[in-house]
Amino acid sequence: xxxxxxxxxxxxxxxxxxxxxxxxxxxxxxxxxxxxxxxxxxxxxxxxxxxxxxxxxxxxxxxxxxxxxxxxxxxxxxxxxxxxxxxxxxxxxxxxxxxxxxxxxxxxxxxxxxxxxxxxxxxxxxxxxxxxxxxxxxxxxxxxxxxxxxxxxxxxxxxxxxxxxxxxxxxxxxxxxxxxxxxxxxxxxxxxxxxxxxxxxxxxxxxxxxxxxxxxxxxxxxxxxxxxxxxxxxxxxxxxxxxxxxxxxxxxxxxxxxxxxxxxxxxxxxxxxxxxxxxxxxxxxxxxxxxxxxxxxxxxxxxxxxxxxxxxxxxxxxxxxxxxxxxxxxxxxxxxxxxxxxxxxxxxxxxxxxxxxxxxxxxxxxxxxxxxxxxxxxxxxxxxxxxxxxxxxxxxxxxxxxxxxxxxxxxxxxxxxxxxxxxxxxxxxxxxxxxxxxxxxxxxxxxxxxxxxxxxxxxxxxxxxxxxxxxxxxxxxxxxxxxxxxxxxxxxxxxxxxxxxxxxxxxxxxxxxxxxxxxxxxxxxxxxxxxxxxxxxxxxxxxxxxxxxxxxxxxxxxxxxxxxxxxxxxxxxxxxxxxxxxxxxxxxxxxxxxxxxxxxxxxxxxxxxxxxxxxxxxxxxxxxxxxxxxxxxxxxxxxxxxxxxxxxxxxxxxxxxxxxxxxxxxxxxxxxxxxxxxxxxxxxxxxx
Numbered sequence: 001x002x003x004x005x006x007x008x009x010x011x012x013x014x015x016x017x018x019x020x021x022x023x024x025x026x027x028x029x030x031x032x033x034x035x036x037x038x039x040x041x042x043x044x045x046x047x048x049x050x051x052x053x054x055x056x057x058x059x060x061x062x063x064x065x066x067x068x069x070x071x072x073x074x075x076x077x078x079x080x081x082x083x084x085x086x087x088x089x090x091x092x093x094x095x096x097x098x099x100x101x102x103x104x105x106x107x108x109x110x111x112x113x114x115x116x117x118x119x120x121x122x123x124x125x126x127x128x129x130x131x132x133x134x135x136x137x138x139x140x141x142x143x144x145x146x147x148x149x150x151x152x153x154x155x156x157x158x159x160x161x162x163x164x165x166x167x168x169x170x171x172x173x174x175x176x177x178x179x180x181x182x183x184x185x186x187x188x189x190x191x192x193x194x195x196x197x198x199x200x201x202x203x204x205x206x207x208x209x210x211x212x213x214x215x216x217x218x219x220x221x222x223x224x225x226x227x228x229x230x231x232x233x234x235x236x237x238x239x240x241x242x243x244x245x246x247x248x249x250x251x252x253x254x255x256x257x258x259x260x261x262x263x264x265x266x267x268x269x270x271x272x273x274x275x276x277x278x279x280x281x282x283x284x285x286x287x288x289x290x291x292x293x294x295x296x297x298x299x300x301x302x303x304x305x306x307x308x309x310x311x312x313x314x315x316x317x318x319x320x321x322x323x324x325x326x327x328x329x330x331x332x333x334x335x336x337x338x339x340x341x342x343x344x345x346x347x348x349x350x351x352x353x354x355x356x357x358x359x360x361x362x363x364x365x366x367x368x369x370x371x372x373x374x375x376x377x378x379x380x381x382x383x384x385x386x387x388x389x390x391x392x393x394x395x396x397x398x399x400x401x402x403x404x405x406x407x408x409x410x411x412x413x414x415x416x417x418x419x420x421x422x423x424x425x426x427x428x429x430x431x432x433x434x435x436x437x438x439x440x441x442x443x444x445x446x447x448x449x450x451x452x453x454x455x456x457x458x459x460x461x462x463x464x465x466x467x468x469x470x471x472x473x474x475x476x477x478x479x480x481x482x483x484x485x486x487x488x489x490x491x492x493x494x495x496x497x498x499x500x501x502x503x504x505x506x507x508x509x510x511x512x513x514x515x516x517x518x519x520x521x522x523x524x525x526x527x528x529x530x531x532x533x534x535x536x537x538x539x540x541x542x543x544x545x546x547x548x549x550x551x552x553x554x555x556x557x558x559x560x561x562x563x564x565x566x567x568x569x570x571x572x573x574x575x576x577x578x579x580x581x582x583x584x585x586x587x588x589x590x591x592x593x594x595x596x597x598x599x600x601x602x603x604x605x606x607x608x609x610x611x612x613x614x615x616x617x618x619x620x621x622x623x624x625x626x627x628x629x630x631x632x633x634x635x636x637x638x639x640x641x642x643x644x645x646x647x648x649x650x651x652x653x654x655x656x657x658x659x660x661x662x663x664x665x666x667x668x669x670x671x672x673x674x675x676x677x678x679x680x681x682x683x684x685x686x687x688x
Contacts, residue, residue, distance in 0.1 A: 243361030445487025491521030498662025595655025
């Protein structure tokens with residue numbers, strides 16, 4: 001047996017121990033019992049009392065877990081005595097779990113109090129042991145914790161001995177008292193909890209609670225199917241529930257929070273706030289069970305009330321995660337409003353009847369950030385489908401459009417056509433119940449043709465997808481001022497659509513399509529060469545000096561006549577036939593932005609909304625060429641993660657080359673909206 005002394009806050013490679021994981025799994029038993037009791041109370045029409053009892057019982061579970069977690073982060077020495085005392089705490093939570101049903105049904109809190117007492121006595125013993133090995137202010141802190149814990153246990157007796165009407169008030173007073181103990185105890189000395197370890201412990205417990213939510217909902221669906229043969233009614237609830245839980249997981253883990261836990265003030269608020277995160281996450285599972293019971297007619301409540309049992313805790317989870325996590329990593333009002341607005345929309349789904357749960361799930365799934373977007377003026381739609389944390393693994397189409405945000409309506413026409421083909425994410429029992437996933441991005445070109453109201457619409461999008469479907473594979477792609485490139489300009493030059501592709505030694509194809517429409521210029525003002533051509537691996541023949549000077553004069557004249565564009569956007573799609581995960585595809589999208597930076601200067605400005613999509617058909621393994629030069633064509637071959645480097649490198653190269661081709665393929669435009677000469681008009685095509 002060793003002395004129980006503080007561990008270092010800067011300890012390297014600190015991770016959760018097997019004992020801590022075992023501790024969490026046992027605690028989730030009590031959470032499961034609380035969830036079951038909440039389901040019964042709400043399904044029987046006693047939602048108010050059920051929620052209050054749930055809040056009281058869950059506080060005991062959460063607070064005991066939280067106190068152990070922070071103590072272990074500072075003092076865990078994993079010796080025999082420490083393990084035994086921790087196992088005693090586990091026994092206490094199991095006693096508490098055994099008393100949950102009595103607390104809900106008969107408001108008998110004796111077993112809950114007894115289980116809580118066992119856990120708290122064990123924790124007080126741990127603090128006394130820590131005090132024995134400490135001195136000075138640290139010893140005082142440990143003693144304050146020990147006696148504060150014991151004193152609060154006396155106050156909790158009120159739940160057992162006082163009349164029932166007084167118990168909610170006792171609960172509120174004791175919550176304040178319990179939450180005050182760490183603040184008072186660490187007034188003069190801060191314990192050495194480890195930020196990475198604490199963040200990991202909370203993250204692991206969140207995973208376990210969400211897992212319990214899925215398990216509870218799965219059991220409810222299975223029982224309902226076995227007893228009522230109501231699969232058609234339950235599939236939308238099951239799909240919606242999975243979307244909610246999956247989105248909750250992604251949203252929680254989207255940012256590394258340990259860097260925010262720098263002081264007790266920040267860490268305590270963050271830790272205390274997790275009461276709402278854990279309680280709402282577990283309540284989502286209970287709500288799904290209630291929705292299942294209402295769907296098969298065994299719950300004594302309305303469809304709206306059953307829907308609220310899912311949507312309200314979901315909204316609470318989203319708001320709390322935003323308040324504790326996400327808001328510290330968001331920039332600007334648009335990003336900050338994503339989760340709060342999502343929470344409001346989820347609550348609004350409550351009134352959609354039997355569509356409430358799947359609708360709420362779809363809203364949550366669309367809430368996570370989607371694609372690698374840079375610059376200060378992006379214009380996108382449904383791009384969240386491309387995020388690696390999103391459930392959707394396949395998109396049916398990508399729409400690149402002009403017309404600024406108005407032009408995004410073109411995606412509606414594409415979706416309508418795809419729906420008619422039965423293509424999309426299945427969200428209902430019938431094959432026609434699909435939602436096509438169609439990410440879209442737009443360039444700003446309003447008014448460049450002289451008519452501000454000339455823009456793509458749903459009919460344009462439908463015509464485009466029909467033409468694409470009728471085009472044979474391998475057909476050449478039109479370049480220049482076509483499609484989304486019709487009104488594109490890049491610097492003072494006419495921009496447009498450009499494409500480029502290459503086949504690697506491994507047989508993998510990587511291609512790029514770009515809509516070049518940037519504030520920055522592709523033109524080197526010192527030489528007249530295109531920036532992107534310096535990266536093509538060949539000797540450049542620079543324009544004659546007199547040609548270059550004449551071109552600069554012409555560009556200056558046109559720029560003086562044209563109104564400066566308020567916004568621009570360069571769009572790109574990088575596609576490969578390699579088998580990529582969504583995380584690998586996102587990495588490809590990120591590195592492909594380097595291709596824009598090589599071809600345009602300056603780049604990613606506040607006026608730009610540069611967006612890159614990365615797509616993979618997955619028909620060829622991610623592999624390098626074999627030593628003997630043979631191609632890796634076996635679809636079942638194992639992927640080589642290092643082969644991704646080749647794809648990343650040429651992906652950026654193809655974007656650069658596509659920008660060059662877009663500029664060279666463009667033709668000059670003179671209209672009521674302005675005059676934009678083309679590069680070949682000014683310099684000829686001798687460098688092509």
